[in-house]
Amino acid sequence: MSTTFIEGSIAVAKTVAVSRPHVISAYPITPQTHIVEHLSELVANGELKSEFVNVESEHSAASVVLGSSATGARTYTATTSQGFLLMIEVLFNIAGMRLPVVMTCVNRAVSAPINIWNDQQDSMTARDSGWIQLYAEDNQEASDMHLQAFKIAENKDIMLPVMVCMDGFVLTHSFDPVELISQEQVDKFLPPFKPEYYLTPKNPLTFGTLVGPDGYMETRYFIEKTMHASLQVISDVAADFHNQFGRFQGGLIDTYKVEDASLVLVAMGSIIGTIKDIVDELRAKGQKVGVLKVRSYRPFPKDEIYKALNHVKEIAVLEKAVSLGYGGILVNEIKSVFYGKPKTPKINGFILGLGGRDITVDTIHQTIKETVKASSEEKFIGLNEALIGGK
Amino acid sequence: MTTTTLAAPKEQSCQTLLASGHTACTGCGEALAAKLVLGAAGPNIIVTDATGCLEVFTTRFPQSSWEVPFIHSLFENSAAVASGVEVALKALGRQNEAKVIAQGGDGGTADIGLQALSGMLERGHDILYVCYDNEAYMNTGVQRSGLTPFDCMTTTSPCGELSWGNKHNKKDMPSIAAAHGIPYVATASVAFPKDIENKVKKALSITGPKYMQIHSPCPLGWRSNPQLTIKVAKLAVQTGLYPVFEMENGKVTKVRKITTPKTPVEEYLKIQGRFAHLFKSPKGKEEIQKIQEIADRNIEKYGLA
Ligand SMILES: Cc1ncc(C[n+]2csc(CCOP(=O)(O)OP(=O)(O)O)c2C)c(N)n1
Ligand SMILES: [Mg+2]
Numbered sequence: 001m002s003t004t005f006i007e008g009s010i011a012v013a014k015t016v017a018v019s020r021p022h023v024i025s026a027y028p029i030t031p032q033t034h035i036v037e038h039l040s041e042l043v044a045n046g047e048l049k050s051e052f053v054n055v056e057s058e059h060s061a062a063s064v065v066l067g068s069s070a071t072g073a074r075t076y077t078a079t080t081s082q083g084f085l086l087m088i089e090v091l092f093n094i095a096g097m098r099l100p101v102v103m104t105c106v107n108r109a110v111s112a113p114i115n116i117w118n119d120q121q122d123s124m125t126a127r128d129s130g131w132i133q134l135y136a137e138d139n140q141e142a143s144d145m146h147l148q149a150f151k152i153a154e155n156k157d158i159m160l161p162v163m164v165c166m167d168g169f170v171l172t173h174s175f176d177p178v179e180l181i182s183q184e185q186v187d188k189f190l191p192p193f194k195p196e197y198y199l200t201p202k203n204p205l206t207f208g209t210l211v212g213p214d215g216y217m218e219t220r221y222f223i224e225k226t227m228h229a230s231l232q233v234i235s236d237v238a239a240d241f242h243n244q245f246g247r248f249q250g251g252l253i254d255t256y257k258v259e260d261a262s263l264v265l266v267a268m269g270s271i272i273g274t275i276k277d278i279v280d281e282l283r284a285k286g287q288k289v290g291v292l293k294v295r296s297y298r299p300f301p302k303d304e305i306y307k308a309l310n311h312v313k314e315i316a317v318l319e320k321a322v323s324l325g326y327g328g329i330l331v332n333e334i335k336s337v338f339y340g341k342p343k344t345p346k347i348n349g350f351i352l353g354l355g356g357r358d359i360t361v362d363t364i365h366q367t368i369k370e371t372v373k374a375s376s377e378e379k380f381i382g383l384n385e386a387l388i389g390g391k
Numbered sequence: 392m393t394t395t396t397l398a399a400p401k402e403q404s405c406q407t408l409l410a411s412g413h414t415a416c417t418g419c420g421e422a423l424a425a426k427l428v429l430g431a432a433g434p435n436i437i438v439t440d441a442t443g444c445l446e447v448f449t450t451r452f453p454q455s456s457w458e459v460p461f462i463h464s465l466f467e468n469s470a471a472v473a474s475g476v477e478v479a480l481k482a483l484g485r486q487n488e489a490k491v492i493a494q495g496g497d498g499g500t501a502d503i504g505l506q507a508l509s510g511m512l513e514r515g516h517d518i519l520y521v522c523y524d525n526e527a528y529m530n531t532g533v534q535r536s537g538l539t540p541f542d543c544m545t546t547t548s549p550c551g552e553l554s555w556g557n558k559h560n561k562k563d564m565p566s567i568a569a570a571h572g573i574p575y576v577a578t579a580s581v582a583f584p585k586d587i588e589n590k591v592k593k594a595l596s597i598t599g600p601k602y603m604q605i606h607s608p609c610p611l612g613w614r615s616n617p618q619l620t621i622k623v624a625k626l627a628v629q630t631g632l633y634p635v636f637e638m639e640n641g642k643v644t645k646v647r648k649i650t651t652p653k654t655p656v657e658e659y660l661k662i663q664g665r666f667a668h669l670f671k672s673p674k675g676k677e678e679i680q681k682i683q684e685i686a687d688r689n690i691e692k693y694g695l696a
Contacts, residue, residue: 060468063474
């Protein structure tokens with residue numbers, strides 16, 4: 001293993017490359033492009049033996065990997081924002097056909113208004129698609145997560161696609177020291193993909209049948225059941241990874257100074273790093289704060305979250321997405337964790353950082369202050385008062 | 392005017408890889424065309440299909456008519472899924488295992504799937520794309536598509552005080568396909584099974600992207616007698632309304648000649664309810680004349696006479 005000072009996108013591309021995908025298909029969109037540009041470069045140089053298919057849209061990128069995966073190939077694609085939305089029809093289809101495709105969703109705001117900067121609205125929009133969704137905190141984790149993703153997806157008892165979500169620009173375009181994994185190590189960790197069912201004249205199967213009211217519901221039931229089963233697999237794969245590589249950044253969740261905390265901030269993605277700094281700062285002043293990272297958003301690890309937070313008095317959920325007409329998404333899922341339990345902490349939700357709005361140390365301090373002060377509430381934080389007429 | 396006796400074709404000698412028992416309507420041209428394509432291609436193929444009648448009437452869980460590996464994904468991505476199958480076979484070193492055939496209806500091909508098809512043709516995949524052209528969105532109840540002919544009545548191009556049906560001309564898909572610089576383009580008709588068989592075999596012997604469009608009457612949507620599917624299909628060819636030809640590397644290399652003197656388009660139109668409105672008023676004659684001109688242009692353009 002070697003530590004390299006490297007751009008997030010390149011680290012991810014290199015990890016995908018050593019995962020030996022047979023087929024890669026993608027369409028360019030900022031800020032995903034560096035990942036697939038680097039992969040096509042590796043293919044062009046003969047360093048990666050994959051079929052790289054340059055398609056005419058994200059819809060086709062997802063459809064190509066769908067077809068390849070059904071033929072028995074290990075496949076990878078990446079996109080973000082508008083490209084992600086264009087893919088959504090196919091994403092549901094991939095999950096419904098139980099194809100273990102791995103993709104990167106570089107997180108970016110969605111249009112209109114068009115905005116190329118980071119939030120997590122894109123992937124959140126597909127939370128019900130049947131894809132496992134993992135969110136990375138930093139570039140080391142984003143890189144490592146891709147290798148874990150293939151192992152989770154291709155597990156015989158799972159056979160569901162996995163999406164690694166990483167914040168656009170914040171991670172993809174930042175340079176960090178990352179320990180890259182060698183081919184030899186990957187080959188020890190990730191066995192070759194050998195699906196039980198695939199398209200071949202040797203055993204002519206029909207994929208993608210029409211299923212009526214007599215059977216459709218069961219397909220959903222099985223995916224839901226598998227999602228629950230994948231909780232264990234995601235944890236196990238993170239543990240295996242820890243054993244082999246000595247790195248652990250959480251399985252389903254990760255916690256930082258939560259054990260004795262009275263106030264915990266809950267979030268997903270790169271914001272976790274900033275929150276950790278603030279936690280350290282406040283701890284030095286004697287404040288009992290901690291942070292919980294939701295690493296696996298789908299499946300949603302209710303039990304783990306409850307176990308980690310049941311002693312806590314106050315929770316602040318910070319999220320970069322919104323269900324318009326409802327409010328925060330993650331905050332309401334965190335609230336549901338405590339439904340019917342003997343003790344419910346005060347849970348406040350904060351929508352922040354949309355469309356790349358800066359999340360400063362002050363923004364996060366503000367969420368803590370509001371949480372301590374207010375009764376349970378949800379609000380946007382970091383709004384530009386001048387633009388909203390001072391309201 | 393000549394009257395031709397039009398008998399149903401004899402059962403082909405080719406294998407049946409599309410099992411009977413499916414739920415296609417009586418007289419379905421598409422079912423017949425698909426069976427002929429598979430029979431000619433043989434068992435060593437992997438096929439994709441777009442959403443549409445063919446997929447619906449052959450794959451209702453827990454049954455399937457497909458005796459070859461088959462995948463249906465969505466309405467607009469048959470060509471892209473096939474591209475994925477083809478590159479996967481290559482990447483896995485299994486390219487000798489199967490030929491790849493992508494299929495779609497006229498809507499899935501010429502409208503919503505045109506972009507994915509264009510991508511597939513441009514990238515040079517070794518795939519035969521087959522469009523079963525029944526000239527409307529039949530699966531959803533006979534709405535117009537880009538391949539619906541001029542003045543044809545569908546549920547979204549009804550005739551009325553201000554309308555003679557579909558206002559637009561049939562999209563020239565074979566030329567669009569050929570413009571991608573692909574080695575082989577062919578049109579065919581279920582009226583000529585042997586021709587379909589030969590063209591499929593020829594297409595599969597050529598490496599690279601191939602496009603084939605098969606005229607496939609739909610008695611339900613065309614409001615024609617299910618017993619007359621072959622007759623209707625044959626008349627489309629004999630009138631010049633559905634030119635049957637081959638294009639190799641962008642040039643028309645072979646056409647199916649029509650019998651002379653040419654059959655007037657009325658003969659074709661009058662046996663289909665989708666054109667019945669043209670025969671109900673004197674003004675309809677002018678419309679029929681416009682359709683005759685379309686046929687005449689085809690006869691001229693492809694040298695059918
Ligand atoms: C994205 C999308 N839009 C619309 C539909 C509805 N739809 C399903 S099949 C079909 C028409 C199919 O027509 P065609 O491709 O001509 O095939 P046919 O049924 O006539 O054989 C339509 C509109 C769909 N399944 N997906
Ligand atoms: Mg049709």
